[in-house]
Amino acid sequence: MSSDGGPPRWFSPVECGPDRLEGSPLLLFLPGFHGIGTGLVLHHRRLGKIFDVWCLHIPISDRTPFEGLVEFVERTIKPESSHLPSRPIYLVGDSFGGCLALAVAARNPDVDLILILANPATSFIRSQLQPIFPILDVVPEQLYDTIPQVLSFNMIPLLQLLGDVLPKETFLWKLKMVKSASLYANSRLHAVKSQTLVLASGKDQLLPSREEAARLRGILPNCRIRYFDDSTHAILLDGSIDLVTIIKGAGFYRRSRQMDYVSDYIFPIPDEVKKIYEDNRWVNFATSPVMLSTLENGQIVRGLSGIPSEGPAVFVGYHMLLGWELAPMVLEFLKKKNILLRGIAHPFMFNKVSEELMPDSSSFDNARIMGAVPVSATNLYKLLSRKSFVLLYPGGAREALHRKVICLTHGEEYKLFWPEQSEFVRMSAKFGAKIIPFAVMGEDDVCEVRISSQLKRFLLLCNCRANAAGEVGNQDLHLPWMLPKFPGRFYYLFGRPIETEGMEEELRDRERAQEFYLQVKSEVENCMSYLKEKREKDPYRNLLPRVLHQATHGFTSEIPTFEL
Incomplete structure (x- = not known):
């Protein structure tokens, strides 16, 4: 490798820049x-659409010490921050970076x-290189060519490659640079207050x-983590990693000092x-959703033809257990109507502490990618002002995490x-939004709630609800224990749209x-x-008849349902 x-x-x-989003923040x-920045190769095109992307290049023969590099980056961020103080600056650090x-x-x-931070080298002191690091200094020049084979034997192919192409002096300099960088950064971690996302590999053979x-x-x-x-x-x-998708899913993309889940959202x-x-393919396969909508004349039809094509609109309905209805519904609306339903979600889904409680820290990333926003009057106002299609569950988490009522035959499903x-009513009227009532059914054909265990840890974590006021903020979160069943079918019915246009003054009256x-x-x-009532007459309510139908008519064929 020549310098x-x-x-x-x-x-x-x-490739970065021609069609960049207005107000895009700087990304270094x-x-x-x-x-040399090879980690940027697969990502710069997408990053360049929502960031002003700069890449640091450190020539092979350069001997700038680590503190010199820190000062070099500082000389860039300080004037940029002074010029646009309300806009954040992103630092994407790959390993040593x-x-x-x-x-x-x-x-x-x-x-x-x-x-x-992608596999940050702050753990270099615990690297697999440590046992061989002292040897590298004393290896004779004529034996240096054997180092790549040693590194290969130690299962470190990345450094094997670098050892092949870098001169010994350069290779040793860079290893010492990483060590000094690790020590320097670790000694100052207590002073880091920045919003941080760490990307961690499960099969990192180096660190x-x-x-x-x-x-x-x-x-x-x-700090948050994605594994x-x-x-x-x-x-x-x-190649399976998309940095833009990760940033969006983690809720880390913003163009101003405070996160705006509406204006900062990227489709x-x-x-x-x-x-x-x-x-979510397994959900569609197991439940074969039936979606019905209501035309202006009151006729119920299969499909989404009764759904208005223009917003604003507020979909108000029943929240199925654990929100199982969400993925099929949101994806079907996007596929068939090119409508993105922006869900109003519990603040728990956006909280750092809640991520630590989940088995997978990225559990809610898909919801954020698909446009979910924390519940607040401000977010509802902003969405409706942009003529969005809003998905609202007044019952919230209490409805989605309903309980088994002991000593009764049935629990709280379908209540x-x-x-x-009734604030969403007046907010809808302010923008003349159509209100579309809807219901979903089928959770009792998928599982049975046996008992509910109150998650006391959730209740102790006040931060989960710190920004939620009123009844939403006072909702207790419960985790239901469930007994799975042989899967039945999900049913959706979207009622006739209710007009609110011209009713703003009328609905100012609280009683009205x-x-x-x-x-x-x-x-x-x-x-x-x-x-x-209708699902009782569906001959394809159970999984077996549906599988047999698709086996004879093709797996892409629409499965019939009850007569409308």
Whole structure:
């Protein structure tokens, strides 16, 4: 590998920039051990659509010490931050670059930095290289060519490659640089206050990245983790990894000092939708959803032809157990109507502490990619002002995590737990939004709630609901214990749209608004009663008849249902 000479410098890939989103923040990519930024190769095109991307290039022969590199990055971020103080600056650090990002953040606590760290080398002291590190200094020049074979034997193919192409002096310099960077960054972790996302590989043969991610989360106050069990140390060169999708899913993309879940939202691309569909394919197969809608004349038809094509609109309905109805419904609306339902979600789904309680820290990433926002009047206002299609469950988490009522034959399935307040009615009227009542049914054909265990840990974590006021903020979260059943079928009925245009003044009266609210609730209950009665006449309610039908008519054929 030949040197291109010169000091460290920034460059921006040619493909970045022509159609960049207005107000895009600056993203500085800080490369790994080699210093040439190969980790950016698979990501710069997508990043360039929502960021102003610069990549740090450290020439092979450059001998700038680590502190010199820290100062070099500082000389870039300080004027940029002064020029646009309300806009964050992203530092994406790959391995060694992760140490550099942390060092810069520690020295500049007043700059709004967002750190994305891919297998940061802060764990270098625990690297597999440590046993052979002292030997490298004393290896004679004539034996240096054997180092790649030694590294290969120790299962470190990345360094084997670098040992093949780098001169001995350069190779040793860079290893010492990583060691000094690790020590420098670790000594200053206490000063890092920046929002941080750590990407950790499960098969990193160079560094204990998974354990290091957990350690950093315990030290850094604003740190979250995304694990990638099948990735190696060069995680950004893994073709299955999409950095933009990860940033969006983790809720880390913003263009101002405070996160705005409406204005900062980026519509999912086809590849993201396809992956989410694949993740939920089993739900569609097991439940063969039947979706019905109501035309203006009151006729119920199969499909979504009764759904208005233009917003704003508010879909108000019953929340099935654990929200199982969400994925089939949201994906079907996007596929058939090109409508993205923006869900109003419990703040628990956006909280750092809640991620630590979940088996998978990325459990709610798909919901954020598909446009879910934390419940608040402000977010509802912003969505309706943009003529969005809003998905609202007045019963919230209490409805989705309903309980088994001991000593009774049935539990709380298909019961509405709506609050007394009717604010969404007046908000809808302000923008003339159509209200579409809907019901879903089928959870009792998938499982039986046996007992509910109150998650006391949830109740102790006040931060989960710190930003939620009123009845939503007072909801207790329960985890139901379930006994699975041989799967039945999911049914959806969207009622006739209820107009609110021209009713803003009328609904200012609280009593009239309450009447309207109860009317919407009654429509949801009517939809539930309709589905409950009709599904009894569906010959394909059980899985076996559906499988036999598809075996004879093709697996893409629509499965019949009850007569409408």
